Amino acid sequence: MSLRFALLGLLAVEPGSGYALTQRFAQSLEKYAWHANHSQIYPELNKLAGDGLIEVVAEGARGSRTYAISDAGRDALLDWMLSPPRESRVRSEQILRVFMLSTLEPPLAHDLLRGYLAQAARHRDEIREIVAQLESEEDASSPMQFGRFAAEFGVRQYDAFVEWAQWALARIERYQAEAGQGSERGNRPSTTQ
Amino acid sequence: MSLRFALLGLLAVEPGSGYALTQRFAQSLEKYAWHANHSQIYPELNKLAGDGLIEVVAEGARGSRTYAISDAGRDALLDWMLSPPRESRVRSEQILRVFMLSTLEPPLAHDLLRGYLAQAARHRDEIREIVAQLESEEDASSPMQFGRFAAEFGVRQYDAFVEWAQWALARIERYQAEAGQGSERGNRPSTTQ
DNA sequence: CTGCGCATGTAAAAAGTTACATGATTGG
């Protein structure tokens, strides 16, 4: 069901073709909230059109169809937004990997986590640049830019991860220091790759 | 594939039955990283056992079987942990809803977002209590408690959300103040298409 | 005139959800 409302939501912001929607998913939505392939998007658009929730408003080159949300679609989207959200389930392979670090030997977990931290920091900085650009364009008339909210969310999300990772690294180091006191195990804090 | 490694990871921390693993998923993993129903877990455990990655180490009342990870399982888990993570896709209906707020009229988006903020703050505070308790028990000998890492992650995650939501609320308020200056519109985002 | 990106689809397989189903044990 969520795919349906993700599409309605994107079309509520701005009309677009299946191709364009596929790109909008890949652009920001998939990183924080939802992902869909084009092979899922096209059939769903046809279903939505069949249900009268969206309409073809233009046809372009190469058989492209631009869809826009209909009034019925806006109503359906609103209903969904006002309906109680179901159990908050999050699915992220990346975070799963992070949690599974605790199954590894501390030095290895430490090394991998440093890598994750570095990557998150890079992502954060990339988005910060985008934010800076958006902020400079400063189109005050624009109606509550979706992208601006998403980008800010991303920056804060990655930043929280970076800080958590630093905390976790320190904790692993502390643990290793304590564990290594008596018996000398192979475990030095980081075998610098 | 991820389910398989989530199970291997949980069993690498501690042996358990399908029932116990179902609970461990529900306890913390599902909130941040991965969810699975028992109807998915039992068949996957049987497959893992068939592949020799886990073994039955005990049988208890009511036909319960306690599984433990095998050496082959540890190898498989390690391989996975060292393999390059695939595109970071996150799936969260809650976050999808948050992003879709920008399709609503600002006053309504504002109201809903305040609710989301309050709930996130509650979640954060709940986990903080758990953290406080874990911290007081302070079992220094325990081998890098998985739960402690997850809880800290949760606190920071929710906290980042709360702060983002506050930022977003302020931005919505600013937008409304600006938009409301001249004409008192009844804000239907676009009556014109 | 060719390769790349635009643009849309279908089919098969895998993963995940929901519902159905059964029975044992334990605490009150």
Add this chain to the structure above:
DNA sequence: CCAATCATGTAACTTTTTACATGCGCAG
């Protein structure tokens, strides 16, 4: 002895992924 919880499973359905498939239009 009754209800709740432990404990495991299957079946049907939905959703998602991966692979296959086709063809247009534009820039170099």
